[in-house]
Amino acid sequence: xxxxxxxxxxxxxxxxAATHCGLKKSRLDLAxxxxxxxxxxxxxFTTNRVQAAPVRVCKAHLKESRGKVRAVIVNSGNxxxxxxxxxxxxxxSTAARVARALGCAPREILVCSTGVIGxxxxxxxxxxAVPALALAxxxxxxxxxxxxxxxxxxxxxxxxxxxxxxxxxxxxxxxGCAKGSGMIHPNMATTLSFIVTDAAISAPLLxxxxxxxxxxxxxxxxxxxxxxxxxxxxxxxxxxxxxxxxAAESRDYKKFTAALRDVLKSLALAIxxxxxxxxxxxxxxVRGAPSDRSADQIARTIAQSSLVKTAFAGADPNWGxxxxxxxxxxxxxxxxxxxxxxxxxxxxxRGREYPFDERVAHEKMLAKxxxxxxxxxxxxxxxxxxxxxxxxxxxxxNASYRT
Numbered sequence: 081x082x083x084x085x086x087x088x089x090x091x092x093x094x095x096x097a098a099t100h101c102g103l104k105k106s107r108l109d110l111a112x113x114x115x116x117x118x119x120x121x122x123x124x125f126t127t128n129r130v131q132a133a134p135v136r137v138c139k140a141h142l143k144e145s146r147g148k149v150r151a152v153i154v155n156s157g158n159x160x161x162x163x164x165x166x167x168x169x170x171x172x173s174t175a176a177r178v179a180r181a182l183g184c185a186p187r188e189i190l191v192c193s194t195g196v197i198g199x200x201x202x203x204x205x206x207x208x209a210v211p212a213l214a215l216a217x218x219x220x221x222x223x224x225x226x227x228x229x230x231x232x233x234x235x236x237x238x239x240x241x242x243x244x245x246x247x248x249x250x251x252x253x254x255x256g257c258a259k260g261s262g263m264i265h266p267n268m269a270t271t272l273s274f275i276v277t278d279a280a281i282s283a284p285l286l287x288x289x290x291x292x293x294x295x296x297x298x299x300x301x302x303x304x305x306x307x308x309x310x311x312x313x314x315x316x317x318x319x320x321x322x323x324x325x326x327a328a329e330s331r332d333y334k335k336f337t338a339a340l341r342d343v344l345k346s347l348a349l350a351i352x353x354x355x356x357x358x359x360x361x362x363x364x365x366v367r368g369a370p371s372d373r374s375a376d377q378i379a380r381t382i383a384q385s386s387l388v389k390t391a392f393a394g395a396d397p398n399w400g401x402x403x404x405x406x407x408x409x410x411x412x413x414x415x416x417x418x419x420x421x422x423x424x425x426x427x428x429x430r431g432r433e434y435p436f437d438e439r440v441a442h443e444k445m446l447a448k449x450x451x452x453x454x455x456x457x458x459x460x461x462x463x464x465x466x467x468x469x470x471x472x473x474x475x476x477x478n479a480s481y482r483t
Contacts, residue, residue: 085221089242091253091278093117093320095217098230101209103157103195103202108230110206112178112213113152113274118188119316121149122287124294126311132161134191135310137171144187147283149316152190152274153178153210154231156259160193160201161309170203177207181214192312194233194259194272228257231272234477235261236354241346243339247323247332252279254336256343260351262478264303265384271298273313273347279336280319281326288328289337290315297344301466303355304474305384315340352466353448357473360392360445361466364452366406369461374411376463381409382452383467392469395445397438399427406454413456421453 093116101110123142125135142149153174160167175189182189193201217223228238240257260271281289290313298313319325326332352361364382369375382388385405391398399420407415420428423444427436444450 085225085240087221089253089255090221090224091255091276093278093318094276095219096223096227097213097216098226099209099213102205103155109155109157110209111154111227111230114217115150115316115318117318118148118150119318120283120286121147121314121316122283122290123314126308128307128309130309132159132193132310133163133167133171134160134193138190141187148188149190150182150184150188151178152314154192155206156194156231156233158193158195158199158201159197159310161197163200170201173203174206177210181211190314192272194310197309231259234356235259239347239350241343243342245335245339250321250323252321252323254339254343256347258347261354262304262356263306263308264351265305265307271351275315275343277317278321279317279326280323281317285328286315286317289340292337293341293344297341297348301348301352302383303468352468355468356477357471358468359471360469361449362392362468364465366454367462368456368458370459371461372463375461378406378409378411379463379465381405383465386470389470393471395442397422397427397441402452413458417457419455423450
């Protein structure tokens with residue numbers, strides 16, 4: 081569960097609202113984020129070739145508006161993906177209805193969806209709910225928390241994170257929420273996540289900051305190796321803090337990007353912790369690789385290994401699975417130089433077992449947070465990826481997702 085959110089952490093110039101429109105049986109399923117003034121906006125989207133209608137509409141709207149956005153509307157319970165021309169029409173009509181309620185152009189509205197793929201979206205339920213939802217906007221922390229709850233699917237807890245930095249002597253706030261529990265894999269955004277800030281920054285520079293902050297956070301997690309068709313991460317900056325406009329290559333830009341990275345990292349780790357059926361957060365550090373890229377490739381291969389993840393579900397110190405996964409990563413290295421630590425315990429030296437107490441290792445691996453360190457001793461490259469274990473509950477959740 082995210083830490084309690086205070087009103088002091090909410091950026092100025094934004095309002096939030098959530099409701100139950102009927103896509104789900106009883107839970108909140110529709111959320112709206114509104115900026116009082118057009119916000120400079122940057123977004124990253126899934127790289128899956130199968131892209132949902134809302135992703136396609138969002139991309140078009142950001143291009144047409146040159147990154148100016150007034151609101152984001154999000155529904156859960158239906159992905160509106162693989163729904164043909166009717167799906168595109170549903171996303172466009174949703175944007176038009178919100179735009180009419182706010183008195184702006186449809187191109188200034190982002191539309192996002194999450195849920196089951198391939199089921200026609202009952203868009204009339206959304207359209208009927210929009211007028212009241214637009215009037216219900218509130219700027220307090222509780223309203224934002226309701227938004228975080230409304231975008232959940234198989235999530236067991238809502239996820240939000242906040243950070244601050246000082247620009248020109250004035251506080252700048254950054255606040256984000258995310259949904260994600262399954263179908264999570266590093267590939268652009270890995271989830272639905274929405275970040276609002278009262279910083280003054282241009283859309284192109286904001287895009288640069290978002291990509292820099294997402295690489296070591298949202299793009300460095302995996303739950304199950306599946307990239308969603310709806311992945312979207314959007315950041316809205318409305319400048320309402322009164323702080324000076326952030327310039328490229330400035331100290332202010334570095335401070336802002338660091339704060340944005342903190343928010344995204346908190347959200348990313350919350351997603352891993354809430355991975356479907358997960359019991360453990362696993363941090364995988366690969367070092368001593370020929371390059372950072374090769375270290376990243378090995379770390380991702382280990383993180384995506386079902387054998388590694390099931391071993392962690394049983395707290396089994398089976399280091400051979402880790403080395404075997406590294407060996408099929410496609411990176412050229414000498415396995416007889418490799419050292420491995422599990423939960424801080426050396427278990428492999430020069431590609432062979434290093435004598436260790438399996439009972440002690442098992443007990444340490446029962447912790448919520450467990451580390452893997454792999455040292456190739458072949459260079460200076462390093463990378464860090466976070467994942468979770470695979471349990472029987474993961475299979476249960478995904479074997480009955482629709483039924």
